[in-house]
Amino acid sequence: MATEGDLIAERYKLVRKVGSGAMGTVWQARDQLLRRDVAVKELLVRTGMTELETDEARNRAMREARIAARLHHxxxxxxxxxxxxxxxxxxxxxYLPSSSLADLIAEHGVLPVGTVARIGAQIASALAAAHTAGIVHRDVKPANVLLTGDNVAKLTDFGISRADGDATLTAAGLLAGTPAYLPPEVAQGEDAIFASDVYALGxxxxxxxxxxxxxxTSDNAVALLHRIATEEVPPPEHxxxxxxTLVWMLRRDPKHRPEAKEVQDALGSLAETMPAEMPAPAPVPAAPVEETAVIAETEPPDRRKMVAIALVVGAFVVAAVVVVYALNQPQPSITAGSSSSSGKPPTSATAPKGSTTTTGATTTTPSPTTTTPSTTTNAAPPPADVATQLVNAITDYYKLMPSDLTDGWNHMTADYQQNHAGGMAGYQSFWGGVASVQxxxxxxxxxxxxxxxxTYHKKDGSTPVERTTFGMVQQDGIWKIASSSVA
Incomplete structure (x- = not known):
């Protein structure tokens, strides 16, 4: 084990330890030749490791260096x-005086949307560059995002990434990642692809x-992986x-997720419209070395639904639990809207400017419907169709109100029904005071x-008007309201 003052490779003098973990130790050091500060990541080679394990540790260091060297971003x-x-x-x-996004989340809990959008746009830009270079990161998580005092976010730790033309991480062809951020396809034993990084970022x-x-973040990683592989992502509340954008990134089918560049553009545009709600984290001389991996043996395609999962603290086995479970049936898709089969960002649609939909207990004046000729395959509607569907979903919902609460109730997600509408009792109470809505x-x-x-025409004579933003998801072939906020 190196100590303070040691000279590494007759060039890098260790100044002080700035982080340590199962993978090894990170030092602040001084490059004696170029007279600049650098970080030295000393990887552990533990006593008692086999020759194969020692070789794998060295190979990991070499692959991280080789892969990261492809990127200049x-x-x-x-x-x-x-x-x-x-x-x-x-x-x-x-060497980057910084703290990690994990530190920021631990300190503040829930972060403002504007802050998250700015961080996300930068990391999406980094992933776009990596994907262009043929590199899949495979371990995007808060601990691997460093934040500086001048609002710069940087992606680190390419130790388990995979690049085109590279050998697998180990001779056994192991898959790795951090459980809470793994996409469904990797949780089921498939290889990580570019779209897997997008899911992890989401x-x-x-x-x-x-x-x-x-x-x-259950301690039972096997149960956590099973949930990821089989359950729907709960719609975000805040x-x-x-x-x-999050729903788009977290789609169960990788083919329907956006590319990293599309995420960068979407988050960048959002960040430009939002204030800087939180100061940048104070610089902290630390580097993330936490490495919690889930490793599953790669199976032939016809057997990948029988996944062997071993929990590993660090990149090498200190204690492992191997569990075999079967996923025998096709799983339902996560809450997500339709997308063009190409994955390109859809266009927007607007209802005719003069059109209105006014509904009451006994009368309905339906709004004109804008239609767009379909030119798609059976796989997914074109972007314009998606936008039109969204417009129609909201206008159709309010056509039901307040006379058909039962049908209207089914146009909301279960989470929205309980946590926003206040359950059926709250829903009936609200609409009971409305004579008609426009x-x-x-x-x-x-x-x-x-x-x-x-515009609500209430029975007490008041007429409140609200400009409302709805977050929509598609479940069981129906666009449903998952969130709403009033400007």
């Missing part, structure tokens, strides 16, 4: 060199705005106006955002 931590010290591999990296941003990952100026921006002006 302002939102990726640079790796300068890889050397050995007393038989242990050491990565020489960019899960990370979900955790930042909700205070927890989509399926929580993410408006980020909800639609919806105007309806606009939609896929994948799932609708904005409309709602």
């Amino acid at each position: 302002p939102n990726v931590i640079s790796i300068y060199d890889v050397v050995e010290y007393e038989g242990r591999p050491c990565l020489i990296m960019e 899960a990370m941003l979900y955790a930042a705005v909700e205070g927890r990952p989509p399926f929580g 993410a408006v106006p980020l909800t639609a 919806v105007t100026d309806v606009t939609a921006t896929p994948p799932g955002t609708v904005v409309a002006t709602i």
